[in-house]
Amino acid sequence: MFMDQQQLFVKMALLSWDSAFKSTNKTLQNLSDEQLMKEVAPGRNTGIYLVGHLVAIHDNMFPLLDLGQRTYESLDQAFISNPDKSGFEMPAPQKLREYWNHVHERLRGELVQLGPAQWFEKHTLVSDDAFEREPHRNKLNVLLSRTSHMAYHGGQLALIK
């Protein structure tokens, strides 16, 4: 009974992630490469910056969830450590779409294999001591937090015309 609820909660968190991904992915597919170069609103981030930012952040979930090494660490300079229009080189939109597909296929493959107990383990950036005091800082919490983050930027991407 309680095990069932644990599995249920994992399922709910994964469904919530999938829903944010599907919505953002659909928005991305409906935008041309030319549209991606536009700002989401005057003076704000470009579409391509937001896509690169999400790819880099989601790529970083592999080490955070102890699922292996990153693939796209080189994106961090242009898409995480610095704001848009800082002059760092960005991949072409077509390349970034490939990275987008790859990182989400790889994530999907890994996330569905994590067992309920593993989801409640600490993520790799929290110490044993801190985790003992704050047991909510587990892998599932990373998923919840990344889901909100993707929805936040997904809502912005949807504004490009």
Next chain:
Amino acid sequence: MFMDQQQLFVKMALLSWDSAFKSTNKTLQNLSDEQLMKEVAPGRNTGIYLVGHLVAIHDNMFPLLDLGQRTYESLDQAFISNPDKSGFEMPAPQKLREYWNHVHERLRGELVQLGPAQWFEKHTLVSDDAFEREPHRNKLNVLLSRTSHMAYHGGQLALIK
């Protein structure tokens, strides 16, 4: 141990909701009434429409979670059933800010009182039969889904200059 984990998911889902609320609330507080009347991006929804939309959707969580009656049903026509700029009367920004504060204070008071077992009960829009087949359609799932929805529109509100 299992009871602890059940409490832990509820805590994680509530923290995730709180985080989306705090971020959106801060954005709203930093916008003047005049800024709220602007579109978030050219030809897109106005700030006031998004705020009214979130108030109406969150007010509707009371009956959905079986927590009592709604307060702001009259907002649905302008903010849920119809798109922005449909010509329906909207409350003044100051009024809407009061509603915003009231609905979130009331929600906070109710949500922290729901026990872990109650969160896994069906919400009021799912039938007993459907709930038996799809036990993830519970009250906690409503909270996860509304959290992503708030983050999505919160990201848009943050674009107003």
